[in-house]
Amino acid sequence: MALLTPQDLEGLTKQLECNNNTIKKATGMDIADICKQIYGTTLDGEKVGIVPITSGNGIITNFSSSLLTITEYFGLDGAITEHPDVTGYYEAVSSDADIILMADDHIFIAHNMRNGKIATNHVCTGVVYAEIASRYKYADSKDILVIGLGRVGYAGAQHLVKRNFDVYAYDPDRETMEKARKELGIIPYDPEEEHKFSMVLEATPNPNTISEGMVAERCLISTPGIPCGLPEDIGERNEIDLVMEPLTIGVASMLYAVM
Ligand code: NAD
Ligand code: 2YJ
Ligand code: MG
Incomplete structure (x- = not known):
């Protein structure tokens, strides 16, 4: 499967705004409205722990920082753990993260520590x-x-x-x-x-x-x-x-x- 490259991630916020405008024009709703409709949920400032993962092809430059930008854009309280992998996971859970985001070369997950829900990027x-x-x-x-x-x-x-x-x-x-x-x-x-x-x-x-x-x-x-x-x-x-x-x-x- 194709991996994201640092180039794919450049200018993320600009692309996000631009796509949000297209989506609004084409559907009358923005990304957040569409997600609310699909899942019947809202976001409420949750704490998101982002854990860099070194396995396989390793860390992708800008991947974790992009996730941080995205979580903050949607009003959440994001933090990238200081260490990667298991140590980073321990750090995120110990610092009371509500949601953990992490990805290796095969799967990219969000795991809500409060309600046990887990979701994949694909x-x-x-x-x-x-x-x-x-x-x-x-x-x-x-x-x-x-x-x-x-x-x-x-x-x-x-x-x-x-x-x-x-x-x-x-x-x-x-x-x-x-x-x-x-x-x-x-x-x-x-x-x-x-x-x-x-x-x-x-x-x-x-x-x-x-x-x-x-x-x-x-x-x-x-x-x-x-x-x-x-x-x-x-x-x-x-x-x-x-x-x-x-x-x-x-x-x-x-x-x-x-x-
Ligand atoms: P996948 O390898 O599981 O599936 C790709 C499918 O496309 C295969 O079944 C293949 O047979 C089919 N295919 C290839 N050429 C085709 C053609 N000409 N016409 C019709 N079908 C064709 O990959 P995936 O995990 O489903 O990911 C698909 C794409 O989405 C990849 O480029 C991946 O990097 C990208 N992706 C983007 C985001 C995002 O946020 N933008 C997130 C996840 C994946
Ligand atoms: O933590 C890191 O920096 C890396 N381990 C991230 C790996 C990201 N994984 C991918 O890009 C895979 N293709 C699966 C996720 C698809 C995202 N669109
Ligand atoms: Mg996308």
Whole structure:
């Protein structure tokens, strides 16, 4: 799986504000409102312990400091532990953190020490980007396209099926498609077919996954995928609202999920 790089994390707050404006314009709600709607929770100044983790590929420059920026942006009281790993975890729990955030190369979790709730970044990211796409003000029908059914996209597709949208999905992996059809009831989508969607969730690690035949003239593309799957020329030709950001929206979703 792709790891975040220091470059992905530059200018985080600016990107966050910019995406929040796009989301407001496209859905009438901001990120916090959308998270409140999904989980039925609110944040109330909780203390968040951020534990750097050295295993695998090790510390990512700016990862912990980005989490601190994000927690503070949402009005929480964040602190990065002085030590990483088990010592850092001990430090966070001993200093009475309400929520612990930590990630290795495979999983990124939020754990609420008060109520025991635990959430993963991949599920929370899929769910929140799906919810954003589904709230598009200018949607032309209940049809929504999910591109990529990995950890993030599958969770997003599942959320949309539960919310009673007509969920079309595409993943080049045949087994994944079969599983999503059987378990979730998604409608298999053939990228060669001409079916234009006004709501799209893209969750792949590849560029140029979106083609002209998939997108309506006016549409919302909600994508956590890094790099962006929307080819530049398509973005220029159509009236596209693009929500795309490497970390913040998913983390906001994790925080609301464990409240
Ligand atoms: P994953 O490897 O579990 O799944 C990716 C899926 O995309 C696979 O099933 C693959 O077959 C499919 N795919 C590849 N090319 C495709 C194409 N052309 N069309 C359709 N499907 C295609 O990865 P993941 O954990 O689900 O993550 C997906 C992306 O989201 C990655 O780029 C990851 O870095 C990113 N991500 C971003 C955030 C964020 O906050 N922005 C959070 C988590 C993950
Ligand atoms: O603590 C650190 O600095 C590192 N151990 C952080 C590792 C972050 N992990 C990832 O980026 C993984 N891809 C999983 C999380 C996806 C976040 N979008
Ligand atoms: Mg995000």
